[in-house]
Amino acid sequence: MTDLPTFQDRARAAETAMRAVFPPTPLQRNALLSDRYDADIWLKREDLSPVRSYKIRGALNAMRKQPDRDLFVCASAGNHAQGVAFMCKHFGKRGVIFMPVTTPQQKVMKTRMFGDGHVEIHMTGDYFDETLKAAQDWCAREGGHFLAPFDDDDVIEGQASVAVEICDQLGVAPDLIMLPVGGGGMSAGVFSWLNGRSSCRFVEPSGGACLRAALDQGGPVTLGHVDNFVDGAAVARIGDKPYALLRDVPADDVLVLPEDRICRTILEMLNVEGIVLEPAGAMSVEALDDLRDEIRGKTVVAVTSGGNFDFERLPEVKERSQRFQGLKKYFILRLPQRPGALKEFLNILGPEDDIARFEYLKKSARNFGSVLIGIETTDPANFDRLFARLSGSGMTYQDITDDETVAQFVL
Incomplete structure (x- = not known):
């Protein structure tokens, strides 16, 4: 009897499949942060993927496992939509993407550009919940495959390829990995693939701390209010599937950062390092400051999850950073x-x-x-x-x- 492939095996297979689409994202040692924290700090540059976020990984893995499907449907206001659009073009599939009416035109245009004729975009709903329902209802009528942004086993498996690359590039599992959390897909995948070989810390914005709330309550709960500033991680409820993989994480391992504080790292990375990060992509770097004593002398990887930053927001980011710093x-x-x-x-x-x-x-x-x-x-x-x-x-x-x-x- 042949043993079924493990999660680690499946994530490794997903990482191998990605090489036909894009090279591994860089793992770069950062001298500024290493000196500041007296540690060996590396950045896993998911902001340098073809769609400037890790979301392409989950979309690629889920779509390659559905070779007979011709229609893929999703709801997204940003990075997930762009990942799905990119992969629809790559696989020659039809994509239907639902986006809130309030989505910035820059994100709509980039999604259309990545799809390059293979996707159609429906603008509907003022709030994401309305957009999601419209997408799911449409998918049920038309018979397409609904591609969830994080609450999907194949998506989680694809996001886990981040950990595969980190360990391959470093040659060893790092002492600690800093993981931003939105709906939990990437953090659950990386955490599961590592299986205790590295410690993990999870980082959420205070206006969207859905993992921390779930751990405190013993299960996923819907937050009463979400601050959308950290749009890549502003999720009201962690996915059921990611939570099942993260349910035993100690609540103290989840770091919750004020939105204004995250702006400090966005500006420093831009002005000093020339690295463009969206708010969610900056969280793992900013959270290092909370672990100064713990990380001294250790090898630490911070995952910069995305760089889809609208520069029209720069004045607001500067303002928030200044206010936080007094x-x-x-x-x-x-x-x-x-x-x-x-x-x-x-x-x-x-x-x-x-x-x-x-x-x-x-x-x-x-x-x-x-x-x-x-x-x-x-x-x-x-x-x-x-x-x-x-x-x-x-x-x-x-x-x-x-x-x-x-x-x-x-x-």
Whole structure:
């Protein structure tokens, strides 16, 4: 009796099949991070795949296992759609891709470009749940094969090829692998293939920590609210199949990062290293900072999962990074409506305090007006000194930097 192939065997076969489509993505040692953390830090550059994310792997593996299927259907607002489109062209299959109406045109155009006549795109639904239902209903009517982005055994198996390549390129399993988590397909695949040969840490955005919630609750749960800023990992519910493979992961091995903090790494990788990462692709690098003591002297691989970054978002990324680091604040100043009042305020500013925004709001009384002030500086301590001088001068102000309700209306 022939033994059935193991998960490791199947992932290895998937990795071998990929060589007909694209070479292994680079595994690069990063000197900046290695010096910073006194460790041997490597980046697995999934942002350099043909579609600038690892999603091509799952699509390739799932489609090669369905050679008799001519129609593949998916719902996606980004990377999964591009991976499916690319592979539809490669295999000569027909693809029907459903995308939310709110999807940026850049992503729609890239999906159409990768499909090159082999895919049709349906824009439907303001929210992804609506788009997903429309795709599944259409697929049920037309008889196509629905290709889920992460809750699919063949997709998970294909994403596991990331681990196969890492170990082949490094020549040994690393001490630790940092894995970004969205729906859980890649993290479950890599974790399962390694089978304890490397430690794994899983990284989620605070506005989409569905793995952490599932581990805390003992099973997948749907988050009540999702912050879509880290769009490649903004998932409300981890897949059932990925969770089944990750259910025994200690909750403390899941690191949850604020969205604003992730922006710090996006900017540093871009400005210092010349590496373009989307927010989800930067998570594994940023999370290294939480493990300084643990990783010292070890070999660590951080998976940079994607680089589909819309540069129109760069001002927002810079703003979020500055706010997280305490280098930019907004406040409402109650300014007397008399000659010289503005000059008095300007004299209070320190030499490193730069006005980034100055906007009069409606007057709160005859003799006073409210002003929205945005200040950038070079050291968070400068704000303590500025606010002390404001209080000493008798000027009334309110710091609204972290007041999300107010910020929605005035920032």
